[in-house]
Amino acid sequence: MSETKSIDPEMTDEPRTTTTGESDEELRAEWTAYDFEGDPKLSVDGLDVHYGDEQALHDISIEIPERSVTALIGPSGCGKSTFLRCLNRMNDRIRAATVSGDVTFEGRNIYEDDIDLVELRKRVGMVFQSPNPFPKSIRDNIAYGPRKHGDVRTGLLAKLTGRDDAAREEELVEESLKQAALWEEVNDRLDDNALGLSGGQQQRLCIARCLAVDPEVILMDEPASALDPIATAKIEDLIGDLAQEYTVVIVTHNMQQAARISDQTAVFLTGGHLVEYGDTDQVFENPRSQRVEDYITGKFG
Amino acid sequence: MSHTDESALAAERTGTAQRLASAVVGVGLVTFVLSLLSVARILTEETTLLGVGLYDFLALGALAMGVGVVVLGVGSRTGAFETNPDDTPGLVTAALFGVGAFVVAGLVASQTLGLGTLGWFALAAVSFVVALFAVALTPEDIGSTLPAGGVAVGAAALVLGDVLAPGFAWEPVGFSATFTGAMVAPLVLAVATLVASWAAAKAYEGYGSRGRQTGAYLLVGINAVGILTVLAGLLAFIALKGVGPATQGFSLVPFEWPFVTNGYSYQPDIVNGVYPAIVGTVWLVVGAVITGVPVAVAAALFLTEYAEQGRFVGAVEIATNGLWSTPSVVYGLFGYAFLVPRLGGSTSLVSGMLVLGFMLMPLCLITSREAIKAVPDEYRDASAALGVSQWETIRSVVLPAALPGVLTGVILGVGRIAGETAPILLVMAGGLRDDAPDVLGSFEFTSAAPYVANDALLQSAPALPYQLYATITAGVSAENAAEFGWATAFVLLVVVLSFYAIGIASRIYFRRRLNA
Numbered sequence: 001m002s003e004t005k006s007i008d009p010e011m012t013d014e015p016r017t018t019t020t021g022e023s024d025e026e027l028r029a030e031w032t033a034y035d036f037e038g039d040p041k042l043s044v045d046g047l048d049v050h051y052g053d054e055q056a057l058h059d060i061s062i063e064i065p066e067r068s069v070t071a072l073i074g075p076s077g078c079g080k081s082t083f084l085r086c087l088n089r090m091n092d093r094i095r096a097a098t099v100s101g102d103v104t105f106e107g108r109n110i111y112e113d114d115i116d117l118v119e120l121r122k123r124v125g126m127v128f129q130s131p132n133p134f135p136k137s138i139r140d141n142i143a144y145g146p147r148k149h150g151d152v153r154t155g156l157l158a159k160l161t162g163r164d165d166a167a168r169e170e171e172l173v174e175e176s177l178k179q180a181a182l183w184e185e186v187n188d189r190l191d192d193n194a195l196g197l198s199g200g201q202q203q204r205l206c207i208a209r210c211l212a213v214d215p216e217v218i219l220m221d222e223p224a225s226a227l228d229p230i231a232t233a234k235i236e237d238l239i240g241d242l243a244q245e246y247t248v249v250i251v252t253h254n255m256q257q258a259a260r261i262s263d264q265t266a267v268f269l270t271g272g273h274l275v276e277y278g279d280t281d282q283v284f285e286n287p288r289s290q291r292v293e294d295y296i297t298g299k300f301g
Numbered sequence: 302m303s304h305t306d307e308s309a310l311a312a313e314r315t316g317t318a319q320r321l322a323s324a325v326v327g328v329g330l331v332t333f334v335l336s337l338l339s340v341a342r343i344l345t346e347e348t349t350l351l352g353v354g355l356y357d358f359l360a361l362g363a364l365a366m367g368v369g370v371v372v373l374g375v376g377s378r379t380g381a382f383e384t385n386p387d388d389t390p391g392l393v394t395a396a397l398f399g400v401g402a403f404v405v406a407g408l409v410a411s412q413t414l415g416l417g418t419l420g421w422f423a424l425a426a427v428s429f430v431v432a433l434f435a436v437a438l439t440p441e442d443i444g445s446t447l448p449a450g451g452v453a454v455g456a457a458a459l460v461l462g463d464v465l466a467p468g469f470a471w472e473p474v475g476f477s478a479t480f481t482g483a484m485v486a487p488l489v490l491a492v493a494t495l496v497a498s499w500a501a502a503k504a505y506e507g508y509g510s511r512g513r514q515t516g517a518y519l520l521v522g523i524n525a526v527g528i529l530t531v532l533a534g535l536l537a538f539i540a541l542k543g544v545g546p547a548t549q550g551f552s553l554v555p556f557e558w559p560f561v562t563n564g565y566s567y568q569p570d571i572v573n574g575v576y577p578a579i580v581g582t583v584w585l586v587v588g589a590v591i592t593g594v595p596v597a598v599a600a601a602l603f604l605t606e607y608a609e610q611g612r613f614v615g616a617v618e619i620a621t622n623g624l625w626s627t628p629s630v631v632y633g634l635f636g637y638a639f640l641v642p643r644l645g646g647s648t649s650l651v652s653g654m655l656v657l658g659f660m661l662m663p664l665c666l667i668t669s670r671e672a673i674k675a676v677p678d679e680y681r682d683a684s685a686a687l688g689v690s691q692w693e694t695i696r697s698v699v700l701p702a703a704l705p706g707v708l709t710g711v712i713l714g715v716g717r718i719a720g721e722t723a724p725i726l727l728v729m730a731g732g733l734r735d736d737a738p739d740v741l742g743s744f745e746f747t748s749a750a751p752y753v754a755n756d757a758l759l760q761s762a763p764a765l766p767y768q769l770y771a772t773i774t775a776g777v778s779a780e781n782a783a784e785f786g787w788a789t790a791f792v793l794l795v796v797v798l799s800f801y802a803i804g805i806a807s808r809i810y811f812r813r814r815l816n817a
């Protein structure tokens with residue numbers, strides 16, 4: 001990775017100095033160091049991502065606390081989605097992407113060669129920007145992950161050998177749908193095609209599908225950007241509930257949403273730099289970086 | 302032409318002009334369909350309608366339309382009808398009328414006036430230019446109605462004036478064909494009524510962009526109806542010829558349908574039938590699908606999901622398209638030279654299955670690839686994010702979503718191979734037989750490798766298309782070969798359409814499972 005590109009031209013052009021005379025660049029380490037109580041669930045250290053020759057993320061270091069909501073905000077194209085995809089190695093699926101740096105989860109760097117991707121993605125689940133249920137029944141959507149992972153055994157062979165987990169699957173489907181606050185709306189039509197649900201329902205179905213494989217971390221990439229205000233409010237409520245049990249990392253370009261639902265906020269700015277990270281209240285009310293303040297108050301971005 | 306430039310949002314559809322235009326279009330549709338039926342000789346000049354000979358009846362229809370269309374145009378120009386025409390009917394319309402003028406002038410100059418090549422061409426070219434400019438430079442209402450009316454009236458005059466009478470015959474020099482009045486007259490009338498209907502449709506909406514839209518809609522719609530009519534006519538023709546001989550001796554209770562359940566016994570008092578050929582064709586198609594489709598789908602999966610998209614995939618794609626366009630007799634020759642010597646040394650059912658399977662492969666590959674490519678990447682991402690492996694994703698998400706598209710390919714492919722004659726002629730050729738190939742009953746287990754044998758597969762078997770060909774060319778039992786042939790053709794048609802029906806029904810089933 002060429003180090004020459006790691007400094008954002010925008011930042012070097014006008015090295016904003018503070019009263020103490022230190023540059024933005026030097027202070028960033030301080031602005032993004034966030035002391036929280038408890039253990040970090042995910043620690044990212046010195047993460048660089050390139051798409052071909054273009055560097056999309058520069059030296060990102062961040063620790064994400066357990067059982068909380070961490071919001072990633074920033075103007076579009078600043079690398080939020082790229083960063084999120086690094087956390088469950090979905091970037092592996094993009095041919096042009098190369099990732100370097102450490103992402104530590106459960107004491108292991110997930111970019112080591114012997115990491116089991118199946119296990120990683122089971123434990124670090126993901127919900128996408130636009131709802132993407134499979135063209136299958138609601139039940140099949142939820143049960144898809146557990147079936148594929150052999151957590152529930154169904155089908156002819158299971159029936160013949162008497163190890164059919166139909167009851168267990170039924171339970172799992174109900175539980176996941178309840179957790180995603182969708183059970184009330186769909187419990188009488190579990191065998192209907194999921195594509196017949198409204199956009200907001202589909203997105204909660206995708207969340208339920210993700211919960212069904214029992215993850216520890218849930219990554220969400222602008223999960224409400226394709227939804228109407230009422231559906232958005234439901235998803236926001238749901239995220240608050242999920243944080244009791246799961247570690248939620250959510251990308252959003254909607255600052256009010258970040259302020260409403262998150263415990264801590266990381267601000268990425270153009271060029272792929274993490275500029276500020278801290279308590280959501282602090283970041284929004286009293287940002288340390290002038291550029292972040294400009295962004296939050298709508299002066300640019 | 303009282304301009305309605307503050308043009309009403311809702312089109313006024315109740316005026317005299319609208320009623321007249323609707324009447325013209327209505328007469329036009331009837332005349333057009335009757336003309337087509339006459340071209341196909343389903344109706345002939347002997348028919349009389351309302352006491353008038355068919356052709357005169359059609360010509361009167363065209364005449365009425367022509368007059369009606371002219372009235373519509375003149376009425377619009379003089380302000381009798383409220384319309385909103387443009388300055389010109391447009392260059393395309395003008396050019397088409399120009400081409401019409403070219404053809405008419407050329408024919409008149411060369412055939413009636415007897416001018417030489419230079420003479421008729423000069424006259425035709427001048428007519429083209431004159432018509433082009435005349436139409437292009439007149440306002441839209443007159444510009445589209447007068448020429449269209451002229452075409453209709455002219456065509457009617459030719460027929461009514463007995464120029465294009467049934468007795469008319471034209472043998473163009475250099476063609477070994479005769480165009481008779483019985484064929485040409487309805488054809489000319491069909492074109493004329495189409496043109497007049499188009500002009501009336503434009504007049505109905507008061508010209509302008511709304512008029513052009515309706516005119517185009519009418520032409521496209523009639524085109525579609527025309528194609529369907531031709532297809533239906535074709536089917537009806539074969540059915541009419543074939544149903545009679547095919548249902549000889551048919552009874553419902555007790556169920557007896559000798560043509561379909563008998564073989565060809567060469568005995569005078571027993572109805573000869575095509576049962577062996579039906580069974581042979583069904584086995585051929587089943588065998589071809591079993592050998593061709595899985596390989597094609599697997600290849601499509603590899604090329605789409607696994608292979609690096611690059612030069613190799615591009616080359617395979619070109620080769621596949623080439624294979625799909627390869628003439629079937631070439632496949633047959635390959636089978637004859639390569640398969641037959643290796644599979645028992647004589648023509649056989651299994652060679653036929655394999656050759657048809659090879660023919661089926663390229664189309665299934667192409668359509669499966671398209672279907673797999675059309676499966677949204679979001680499904681693959683969603684599955685991968687749940688930690689599901691690529692193969693499991695393909696099996697449980699990608700393939701089910703692509704299945705309707707894959708089936709479309711199989712349906713089209715089966716439609717092609719079920720009627721193939723040329724390769725069958727070379728690799729399977731079974732004559733008229735009394736017994737059907739007993740594929741299921743011929744499986745035998747043997748003590749030595751390969752431990753299973755099937756005699757029926759290694760023998761030649763009859764198939765409907767080849768049998769049809771053989772019947773027609775060889776005239777098996779001279780006195781009713783033609784009848785037997787028509788009946789075979791009819792059964793072949795029914796068999797192929799049944800394959801279609803099965804394919805389409807299963808596609809509907811799988812598509813319904815995918816969509817809410």
Ligand SMILES: Nc1ncnc2c1ncn2[C@@H]1O[C@H](COP(=O)(O)OP(=O)(O)O)[C@@H](O)[C@H]1O
Nearest residue numbers: 051056075076077078079080081082083094096
């Ligand atoms: N698949 C890809 N291939 C190439 N470049 C990409 C790809 N995805 C994103 N990028 C580039 O990486 C940068 C960050 O994109 P992204 O992470 O999607 O930003 P955000 O989610 O913040 O809008 C952008 O400049 C974008 O053009």
Ligand SMILES: [Mg+2]
Nearest residue numbers: 080081082221
């Ligand atoms: Mg994004």
